[in-house]
Every structure is written in structure tokens, then in C-alpha cells.
Amino acid sequence: MVEAEAINVDLEIIVQGAQGRSKPELRLWLRMLSTTKLISQEIRRRLRAEFGATLPQFDLMAQLYREKDGLRLGELSKRTMVTNGNVTGLVERLEADGYVQRVTPDGDRRVTVAKLTEAGMTLFAAMATAHEGWLQDMMADVDPRMVSALWSEIGTVKTSANNHLSGAAFE
């Protein structure tokens, strides 16, 4: 725990140091990045410890939980927040474990969609509840008014970033 903190603080300092005195926007970005990484790492750790699951698995199941009729693999790949995972491999693994099934919807035999099984729905609901609780734990020392204010303010950052993208095609 102490070690994790030390390393995360360090990352902010190291990158700032490269520029000498950093601009406020860069300082904010480095803090957002290191905080996001800290929380992500903790979520990964708890998913593994409590469910034997990975973040890409959780993420993929979240997409399927939302779409009861299932999703084609291409669509699933686009929607997954963790982009690194090989979606096909993830689906095959979850299928072998009985949480996902691949089906051919009526009317189009050329299409295959992945959907959660009953066991997959039950597992994901438990993981989602736990995930929400972990975030409440991690933000326990943050005043609820600050949580709301941050949500709104980070929305302003997001809108600003979206307004100033370089215009290249989204990958």
C-alpha cells in the first residue's frame, strides 16, 4: 500500500520534472492520469482476488449485459473500454467458462452474436455491485459535494478536449 502510493506520487513528479516548472494544464493532466491508473490497478486487483476475473473480461461482460440480444464481435470490440484485449480470445474463454454463448439470430444466418448466458448475467450483476462498492470505498474520504462538483468539472474538461481534437479519424 505504501509502496503503491510512493510509486504513483513518483510518476507525477518524474514527468513534471522533465519540463522544470510545468503549466497548470500539464500538472492537472498528470494528476488525472496517475489517479486513473491508481484506481484502475486497484480494480484489477480486486476483480482478480474476488472473482478471478480480468478487467477486459469485466468490461466485455458489461457491454453484453447492457445488450440482451447480444452484440457482433466487431461491435463489441468498438465498445470495449479496454482496447488492448483480443475480443475473440476473450469471448472464447468466457464461452468455455459458461458465461457467454455465441448464437445466430433468426433471419440472418451469416451473422453471429455473443450474448451472456444466465450464469454470465448472474456473475456480472455480482461483479457490478462489488465494483460500485470498491469505488465508494476508494472515494470514502471525498466529500459527496466534491464528488458531484468533480463530475461536473471533469465534464467541462471532456467537452473542451472534444472541442479541440486535431480532427483525425477516430481509431
Next chain:
Amino acid sequence: MVEAEAINVDLEIIVQGAQGRSKPELRLWLRMLSTTKLISQEIRRRLRAEFGATLPQFDLMAQLYREKDGLRLGELSKRTMVTNGNVTGLVERLEADGYVQRVTPDGDRRVTVAKLTEAGMTLFAAMATAHEGWLQDMMADVDPRMVSALWSEIGTVKTSANNHLSGAAFE
């Protein structure tokens, strides 16, 4: 640009939807995550377009720029914010391009450290200046007082998260 926005907004909604009405901490987390991803993607795009560089390369050079005496590969791997990259492969590629050299410091022939060449120092300084400018661009619509307030408030979130880690060893 419009497409990027649509996909990012979508990610927040999709994951929230899985839980019905989400707790404020979860909403905040999903917004932090999607905003961080949006900005990271833009940085990746601009690094590639303007410098032909990847984010892991930029990140690795940032560590070496800070440590003029160089770093051993193991240490470099620990400090790199982008953990996916194969540090050895990255160093070899940057060495082939003339931006990094591997040297054996006096006094210990068993140790090899990687350090930036003069060309590497010059390139990184240019990339760091550009990177800072991109962040200023992306946050152009955010009031400077909000930038400062966010830095401080996200610091509160980071401290809270650090205080509530599950205690597993840091990876």
C-alpha cells in the same frame, strides 16, 4: 471528431446503464476514465502525426530525460507510465534510431544503463514542449481557476484511493 465524441459519451452511458441508477462515485469514475482515454488518444494521435512517435516511446524518453546518468532497464520498466510496452524492444528501437544509447558505467561492468543521446535530448525537449501545448489546447475552454481547483480536488480523490487500497503488493 464528432465520431470520437459520440463514442466517448457512449462509453459512459453504456457502463452506467448496466447498473440502472449509478452511485455518484461510479459516475465520477466513469467520467474520469472516459476523459482520460479521450485525452490519451489525442496525445497518441498528435505524437504520431507530428513526431512519428508512440506514447510508450515518449514515456520512456521522459524517464531518461530526467535521469541524465541513465537508468537500468529494470528501473526504467518500473517507472514507465505505460506498462504494456516491452521496454527492451523500445530501447532497441530508439537505439537504432540514434536517440538512446546503452552504456556500462565506470566501476561496474556487469551493469548496463540506457541513456538519451544528444539527438534524443533534443527530440524529447521538442516533444515535451509540444505535449504541454496540446494539453493547453485541449483545456482551452476550462477556466484557469477550475484547472487549479481540479488539480487540488483530484488530489483529494487520489489520497482517498491510496488510503483505501486493498493492501495487496503493488505490481
